[in-house]
Amino acid sequence: MDGVLVIGGGVLGFCTALALQDRGLTVTLLDDVAAVKPASWGNAGHIAVEQVEPLASPATLRAVPGRLLAKDDALSLPLRDIRHWLPFGLRLALASRPGRFQAGRAALTGLMAGAMPAWDGLVAGLSRPDLLIRDGHYVIWDTPDSAARGLARVKSGDHGSARFRPLAPEEGAALSRLLGRAPAGAVRFLGSGHIAGHDLLFDALRGRFLGRGGVLLAGRAVKLAPLGGRVRATLAGGADLTPDLLVVAAGVASKGLMEGLGHRVPMIAERGYHLHTHAGDWPAHLPPLVFEDRSLIVTRFRDDLRASSFVEFSHPDSPPDPAKWERLRRRIRALGLPFALPGAEWVGCRPTLPDYLPAIGRSARAPGLLYAFGHQHLGLTLGPVTAQIVADMAVGQERGPAPFDLSRFG
Numbered sequence: 001m002d003g004v005l006v007i008g009g010g011v012l013g014f015c016t017a018l019a020l021q022d023r024g025l026t027v028t029l030l031d032d033v034a035a036v037k038p039a040s041w042g043n044a045g046h047i048a049v050e051q052v053e054p055l056a057s058p059a060t061l062r063a064v065p066g067r068l069l070a071k072d073d074a075l076s077l078p079l080r081d082i083r084h085w086l087p088f089g090l091r092l093a094l095a096s097r098p099g100r101f102q103a104g105r106a107a108l109t110g111l112m113a114g115a116m117p118a119w120d121g122l123v124a125g126l127s128r129p130d131l132l133i134r135d136g137h138y139v140i141w142d143t144p145d146s147a148a149r150g151l152a153r154v155k156s157g158d159h160g161s162a163r164f165r166p167l168a169p170e171e172g173a174a175l176s177r178l179l180g181r182a183p184a185g186a187v188r189f190l191g192s193g194h195i196a197g198h199d200l201l202f203d204a205l206r207g208r209f210l211g212r213g214g215v216l217l218a219g220r221a222v223k224l225a226p227l228g229g230r231v232r233a234t235l236a237g238g239a240d241l242t243p244d245l246l247v248v249a250a251g252v253a254s255k256g257l258m259e260g261l262g263h264r265v266p267m268i269a270e271r272g273y274h275l276h277t278h279a280g281d282w283p284a285h286l287p288p289l290v291f292e293d294r295s296l297i298v299t300r301f302r303d304d305l306r307a308s309s310f311v312e313f314s315h316p317d318s319p320p321d322p323a324k325w326e327r328l329r330r331r332i333r334a335l336g337l338p339f340a341l342p343g344a345e346w347v348g349c350r351p352t353l354p355d356y357l358p359a360i361g362r363s364a365r366a367p368g369l370l371y372a373f374g375h376q377h378l379g380l381t382l383g384p385v386t387a388q389i390v391a392d393m394a395v396g397q398e399r400g401p402a403p404f405d406l407s408r409f410g
């Protein structure tokens with residue numbers, strides 16, 4: 001098979017496929033379309049350039065016991081999945097030591113610096129600037145106490161290229177109208193953004209890819225094997241594909257594919273839940289609202305509205321926990337939001353490595369294999385910039401950035 005085979009039709013897969021086409025390469029994209037809608041479709045749509053501090057941090061470790069004890073908290077460690085999250089948690093604790101955290105922060109800050117420019121480039125290349133709304137977001141607190149603590153955290157935090165300021169009077173008034181009362185505290189972030197909608201984005205990505213001669217293949221890769229300098233992908237059903245170059249961008253499923261080649265990939269399915277509904281009376285131009293005390297983000301897209309929450313350390317095949325959708329509804333009701341319930345339910349997996357850095361690089365076991373996965377809470381934000389790095393590697397650059405190389409796991 002000539003050209004490049006990209007495995008995975010999420011945001012990482014599609015952005016990479018387009019970046020490879022930009023470099024003049026012939027690209028086939030293989031996607032397991034039978035699978036449920038992936039995280040790339042189910043996320044909150046936030047281009048979160050302010051999140052430059054890896055979640056594997058001393059602050060996270062300090063917060064975990066309190067969060068687990070708190071009633072109705074957004075973090076869960078289901079007992080049935082202990083064999084998945086216990087080893088992951090130990091690695092996370094090691095990655096949270098101050099030295100590793102500082103190194104991770106430097107690496108993520110560097111990557112994040114390119115995130116918004118890469119998004120600008122992506123939507124310009126699609127001739128669809130309307131797909132990216134660069135209008136920041138709000139962070140809102142429920143009580144004076146949490147507002148004081150939250151504001152102190154925001155003031156002392158590192159927000160990369162984003163910045164924050166107090167609300168302008170008209171912004172405070174708009175929030176008060178929405179909530180039916182003035183929030184106890186809120187700030188406006190600028191420099192971040194959100195997308196106009198997931199279907200809109202993926203229709204545009206797919207259209208551009210096909211329009212430039214890309215080939216979409218429906219199917220599931222079940223095994224990878226080195227073959228000379230190349231890698232052979234075996235699909236469910238038995239067919240083999242042996243491209244000049246292969247890119248693994250299959251979200252949480254990348255673990256199984258890469259471990260089959262002998263790589264160590266201590267990735268977990270960090271699941272999140274959302275409710276999705278029509279836009280109703282939600283103001284059209286209101287940026288995403290982060291209700292920090294309730295670990296809830298509500299995003300108004302062009303045509304619809306989504307409330308997302310929860311961090312559940314689990315396994316992709318574990319059954320969903322329906323109580324979480326109910327809790328989301330309780331939070332929405334408690335806040336008095338004009339969000340039409342019950343809303344459509346979704347659960348999906350953030351592909352998360354224990355140091356909360358992505359895996360971007362070239363396989364040390366098979367030079368014909370590149371990889372781009374493990375983007376945890378930030379895959380939408382980092383999709384286009386990651387794609388540029390992978391495309392550079394595809395046309396010559398030997399290795400990717402050292403902090404993101406899989407060899408860090410041994």
Ligand SMILES: Cc1cc2nc3c(=O)[nH]c(=O)nc-3n(C[C@H](O)[C@H](O)[C@H](O)COP(=O)(O)OP(=O)(O)OC[C@H]3O[C@@H](n4cnc5c(N)ncnc54)[C@H](O)[C@@H]3O)c2cc1C
Pocket residue numbers: 007008009010011012013030031032033035038039040041042043044045046047048219220221222249250251252253254270271272273274308309348349350351372373374375376377378379380381382
């Ligand atoms: C609730 C929630 C909210 C989030 N909010 C945000 C946010 O606001 N901003 C942000 O930046 N990030 C956010 N994220 C994270 C982001 O969604 C993910 O990091 C990102 O979607 C990962 O993209 P991906 O392409 O790597 O994987 P996925 O989206 O999982 O896509 C993987 C693709 O590979 C395909 N595939 C899998 N296995 C195979 C196989 N064997 N053969 C062929 N194809 C295969 C799948 O069908 C799928 O299409 C959120 C995540 C969740 C769960």
